[in-house]
Amino acid sequence: MSRQSLSIALTGSGGSGVMTTGSMLLEAAGQAGWYGIMTRSAGPQIRGGEAAALLRVSNEPIESHDDCFDLVLAIDPGSMGRFVEEIPLRSDSFIISDAEGGRRSGPLPDTPAQVLDLPMKQLAKSIKGGRPNMIALGAVAKLVGLSTTSIHSILEKILKSQGPDALESSRACVELGFSAAADLPEFSSPPIDKTSAGERWSITGNEAAGLGALRGGVRFVAAYPITPATEVLEWLAGALPRAGGVLVQAEDELASMNQIIGASFGGTPSLTATSGPGLALMTEAIGWSVCSETPVVILDVMRCGPSTGIATKNEQSDLNIALNGLHGDAPHLVLAPTSVADCVFTTQWAVYLAESLQAPAIVLSDQSLGQTRANINRPADLAFITRRSVPEQFEENYCRYAIGDSGVSPMAIPGQPGGQYTADGLEHTESGAPSSMPADHLAQLDKRQHKITDFNFGEHWADIEGSGETMVITWGSTCGPVREALARLREQGEDIRLLAIRLLAPERPEEMAAALEGVKRILIIEQSHSRQFHRYLRAAYDLPGEVKVFNRPGPLPFRPNEIIEQLAEVFET
Amino acid sequence: MSSDTACALIEPRGYKSGVKPVWCPGCGDYSVLGSLTKALSGLRLQPENVAIISGIGCSSRMPTYLSTYGFHGVHGRALALATGLKVARPDITVIATGGDGDGFSIGGNHFLHTCRRNTDMTYIVMDNQVYGMTKGQASPTTEPNWEKGKLTPSGTGINPFQPLVIALASGANFIARCSSSDTNGTARAIMEAIRHPGFSMVQVLSPCVTFRPEQREWKKLTRPAPVDATSDAARAARRLLTDEDGLFTGILYVGDRPPYQPQIEPSIDNIAELDKEFRL
Numbered sequence: 001m002s003r004q005s006l007s008i009a010l011t012g013s014g015g016s017g018v019m020t021t022g023s024m025l026l027e028a029a030g031q032a033g034w035y036g037i038m039t040r041s042a043g044p045q046i047r048g049g050e051a052a053a054l055l056r057v058s059n060e061p062i063e064s065h066d067d068c069f070d071l072v073l074a075i076d077p078g079s080m081g082r083f084v085e086e087i088p089l090r091s092d093s094f095i096i097s098d099a100e101g102g103r104r105s106g107p108l109p110d111t112p113a114q115v116l117d118l119p120m121k122q123l124a125k126s127i128k129g130g131r132p133n134m135i136a137l138g139a140v141a142k143l144v145g146l147s148t149t150s151i152h153s154i155l156e157k158i159l160k161s162q163g164p165d166a167l168e169s170s171r172a173c174v175e176l177g178f179s180a181a182a183d184l185p186e187f188s189s190p191p192i193d194k195t196s197a198g199e200r201w202s203i204t205g206n207e208a209a210g211l212g213a214l215r216g217g218v219r220f221v222a223a224y225p226i227t228p229a230t231e232v233l234e235w236l237a238g239a240l241p242r243a244g245g246v247l248v249q250a251e252d253e254l255a256s257m258n259q260i261i262g263a264s265f266g267g268t269p270s271l272t273a274t275s276g277p278g279l280a281l282m283t284e285a286i287g288w289s290v291c292s293e294t295p296v297v298i299l300d301v302m303r304c305g306p307s308t309g310i311a312t313k314n315e316q317s318d319l320n321i322a323l324n325g326l327h328g329d330a331p332h333l334v335l336a337p338t339s340v341a342d343c344v345f346t347t348q349w350a351v352y353l354a355e356s357l358q359a360p361a362i363v364l365s366d367q368s369l370g371q372t373r374a375n376i377n378r379p380a381d382l383a384f385i386t387r388r389s390v391p392e393q394f395e396e397n398y399c400r401y402a403i404g405d406s407g408v409s410p411m412a413i414p415g416q417p418g419g420q421y422t423a424d425g426l427e428h429t430e431s432g433a434p435s436s437m438p439a440d441h442l443a444q445l446d447k448r449q450h451k452i453t454d455f456n457f458g459e460h461w462a463d464i465e466g467s468g469e470t471m472v473i474t475w476g477s478t479c480g481p482v483r484e485a486l487a488r489l490r491e492q493g494e495d496i497r498l499l500a501i502r503l504l505a506p507e508r509p510e511e512m513a514a515a516l517e518g519v520k521r522i523l524i525i526e527q528s529h530s531r532q533f534h535r536y537l538r539a540a541y542d543l544p545g546e547v548k549v550f551n552r553p554g555p556l557p558f559r560p561n562e563i564i565e566q567l568a569e570v571f572e573t
Numbered sequence: 574m575s576s577d578t579a580c581a582l583i584e585p586r587g588y589k590s591g592v593k594p595v596w597c598p599g600c601g602d603y604s605v606l607g608s609l610t611k612a613l614s615g616l617r618l619q620p621e622n623v624a625i626i627s628g629i630g631c632s633s634r635m636p637t638y639l640s641t642y643g644f645h646g647v648h649g650r651a652l653a654l655a656t657g658l659k660v661a662r663p664d665i666t667v668i669a670t671g672g673d674g675d676g677f678s679i680g681g682n683h684f685l686h687t688c689r690r691n692t693d694m695t696y697i698v699m700d701n702q703v704y705g706m707t708k709g710q711a712s713p714t715t716e717p718n719w720e721k722g723k724l725t726p727s728g729t730g731i732n733p734f735q736p737l738v739i740a741l742a743s744g745a746n747f748i749a750r751c752s753s754s755d756t757n758g759t760a761r762a763i764m765e766a767i768r769h770p771g772f773s774m775v776q777v778l779s780p781c782v783t784f785r786p787e788q789r790e791w792k793k794l795t796r797p798a799p800v801d802a803t804s805d806a807a808r809a810a811r812r813l814l815t816d817e818d819g820l821f822t823g824i825l826y827v828g829d830r831p832p833y834q835p836q837i838e839p840s841i842d843n844i845a846e847l848d849k850e851f852r853l
Binding site: 027030031201202214215219220222239241242244247248250251254256257258260263264266267270284288375412415416417418419420421422423424426433434 | 619835839846
């Protein structure tokens, strides 16, 4: 069965409840058996402004939005103005708007779509405590073929805390919206694939990263709130205590970074989550983690930069700072998940690698992965359980930084008699005593480089899919639309290779050479204005044949069809 | 201090690593090192159950000179490091050491919030009112008219930071001032500080004989405060604010605020339990 999907946007003024409505709709779709995603688009306002919930449901797992939306419910018509670029429409798309009730928000912007009227505000007024967003929810349920029963059970769960009156009025609104939509045209909803009955999850990328951290063994988290990473920390604040862990809210990112180093020095696998501005503050101490060989994981949920940038929107522009932001020669790990589901695996793997290699690992997630909620197949459990090399017994004159074969030297933990050493950001001898001797500096630089470069990372360094002489190289959330574009081409009989890089540092020249075997044309796709990923690839690897780049800054996501067009254009295939 | 970790007596020298300090001859920090080893010996703490945490600066070299676990971190962040370690490992006795620049200038925010958080640890600040390692610049505790600072040749012109006033106002649970010239008195104050639950602040006036040679006079000028420690914060505040030359020594304030220590609960048997909330 090929992919069929339906894309729905709910827009309104901030506080109109479109996000709640969207979440309920996605959950109902999930329970009905659809895969799906929902992304959020909102300004920086805490209340007010405009907000949009962008949904797509499908019979197959999806990781990207479609080229256009099929249906928009504009609770406040004027609110659509802000989203013209983010909600592309065709002439056969529909906007269901509330012309009369939404008068105050201004008129709908010009649109190629067909506009239908549904008096959501007026209908809501006929019910005590009624709200237009619940009318909209009932209407969408009808249009996409969901039953009101499924919506009601979700209402019960979500509105439990708000008392029986709120629940009753919401139910009534959903019923009213459902019947009011009877006169509107029907949509052809994607079929439900009953054959794959495996366990399905509803999870955001930020929750998935938190879960991956816990699965990997993280038991200490220091937190300083920052958009769009806060949800990782909030989820962990609830989950960590159950797993025997602890979260501390720190006074700033300098503190959160140093706290996790302190906790890791004490033997506890540790993590913090932040975004670009926080990562910038943390870089000094990340270098300290390199030099003292204290493992930590830093999850950077990227947003538009530089500076405060656009805090609520996606961009892949922290690659440079993650790779090169540390002073001195400071080998460390940089990883990036390739989908919402992969946030579990990549974060778990990062914890495993950091602990195994006694080095900091930076995980570059992004706003688009982190704040997207997805209905997915249950992510597989992978047996990357944290294993730090800790000495069992000590010989006299224990050397914390002994060179050894692998470069990884057993790390004593406070409380272990005979293992006392001083972890130091000063260059040091094998015993850890400060040293300014050239030979000690070279020996320790070599050790720290060797342990990372020569580690066997296995096949997880990248996802390599498809065959053919043309390859797309990409990373992070951009993998979603690229995968969809390549799947569409495959259906047309055109096979294009995908290389989605998960391990950005250290470089993997041998694996890359094998992956590039037979490739004659490369298209690099990234969401960065200065082509950071392209420059990185150029510096790190030999790329054969013709190399083109399709890049743009955030926040607009790539659409599958524009990737197909780019492939056709740049290579004139 | 941590749970009962007392052991057989180890002489103070047994807490020294044998690494030769980088300090100038006559530096007050030698005496503080001596006081610290006396305190650890007096409390009969096993070296492996103690971690000395520091930032950057002359006095921040302290961990290397001790036979305990040690942590010589980045400039200004010793208290953040110490907090992470103590919260994750409440069984370890955690002591942060450093200077006035490290603690009150670059590390000022952590100082405020560590006092406020009141994690069970001891902070020993060797205050010499100068940046020594970078060769003689004014620090937050330098007098406004000190004209030998190479970045401020006409004096800073701004009032010095009052570490103990700030510590009290921010919620430190134990506050003492010592003089490095009184090795035994400093050792006793450090012992009390380690024993006392919560965040204990010990300011040690420790002369920089190279850049502030006039501080040699501290030996004569410092004197025990004529009154005992108080548990009344208002009274402690009045004493500090009427303390004209800042050279009275002794334990000033002993509070009874419970320390910050998030309970670490036993883990659920199976982490997969956490998956449940995501199931559709």
